[in-house]
Amino acid sequence: MIVRKAEEADAQGIFDVETESFSVPWSLQAITRELANPNLTMYYVLADEDGTIAGYAGLWRVLDEGQITNIALKQQYRRQGYGELLLRVLMEAAWEDGCSDIFLEVRVSNIGALHLYRKLGYQVLSVRKNYYSEPEEDAYVMDCKKENYQWITNSYKKDE
Numbered sequence: 260m261i262v263r264k265a266e267e268a269d270a271q272g273i274f275d276v277e278t279e280s281f282s283v284p285w286s287l288q289a290i291t292r293e294l295a296n297p298n299l300t301m302y303y304v305l306a307d308e309d310g311t312i313a314g315y316a317g318l319w320r321v322l323d324e325g326q327i328t329n330i331a332l333k334q335q336y337r338r339q340g341y342g343e344l345l346l347r348v349l350m351e352a353a354w355e356d357g358c359s360d361i362f363l364e365v366r367v368s369n370i371g372a373l374h375l376y377r378k379l380g381y382q383v384l385s386v387r388k389n390y391y392s393e394p395e396e397d398a399y400v401m402d403c404k405k406e407n408y409q410w411i412t413n414s415y416k417k418d419e
């Protein structure tokens with residue numbers, strides 16, 4: 260498995276991940292538009308050996324802020340650390356590119372995603388009532404400031 264920058268040719272593979280992951284998926288057209296706009300967006304994909312897109316993550320850049328648009332993996336690739344890897348690659352690329360704060364929304368019942376976000380340093384800022392549909396649900400608005408990001412520390416330095 261590798262994580263690499265998304266290319267326009269990945270739109271169909273990303274769309275397949277979307278339809279498997281969300282009740283209201285982004286359209287192929289919307290994904291294509293996102294990928295065609297690398298000045299404002301950053302997208303990474305997780306791809307397996309034969310090139311199948313197993314997952315993706317992306318954000319919008321607005322000055323020194325990032326807004327995560329989505330992160331998702333196909334079912335069979337979940338719970339193996341790949342979501343964390345993808346999110347770390349995306350966030351570290353955003354820090355490198357000058358972001359200092361990254362925002363996202365998440366369903367309040369999405370225990371897995373919430374665990375991942377908290378692990379990497381996100382905190383809840385507010386609740387958006389009925390933000391989601393199918394089913395209707397509130398969203399947590401979360402952010403992670405660069406200084407709160409939980410870098411992976413070097414395990415060889417455990418004794419220091």
Ligand SMILES: CC(C)(COP(=O)(O)OP(=O)(O)OC[C@H]1O[C@@H](n2cnc3c(N)ncnc32)[C@H](O)[C@@H]1OP(=O)(O)O)[C@@H](O)C(=O)NCCC(=O)NCCS
Nearest residue numbers: 280330331332337338339340341342343365371372374375
């Ligand atoms: C959310 C998602 C991207 C997480 O990716 P993943 O590869 O399954 O997560 P990882 O294996 O990297 O796990 C990262 C951490 O979250 C925890 N976690 C992941 N899924 C979990 C779940 N369903 N329940 C509890 N904890 C979970 C893991 O245990 C791990 O924490 P740990 O290291 O403390 O044990 C993935 O589940 C997914 O695609 N979900 C559907 C789409 C979605 O909801 N996206 C988020 C939209 S806001």
